[in-house]
Amino acid sequence: MVEKTCAACDCKLDEGSIKVKIGGKTVEVCCDECAQKLKEASSSSKRG
Numbered sequence: 001m002v003e004k005t006c007a008a009c010d011c012k013l014d015e016g017s018i019k020v021k022i023g024g025k026t027v028e029v030c031c032d033e034c035a036q037k038l039k040e041a042s043s044s045s046k047r048g
């Protein structure tokens with residue numbers, strides 16, 4: 001068994017995890033706040 005962790009804050013994920021698509025990849029986060037962080041990070045890195 002592989003334990004999943006939040007892509008933003010590295011905390012453990014349970015059944016309440018949120019899937020978010022970043023640059024064509026689907027990652028899982030623990031909460032909506034972390035999803036927003038990832039989205040902002042990815043959009044700011046490919047500006048232009």
Ligand SMILES: [Zn+2]
Nearest residue numbers: 006009030034
């Ligand atoms: Zn998180």
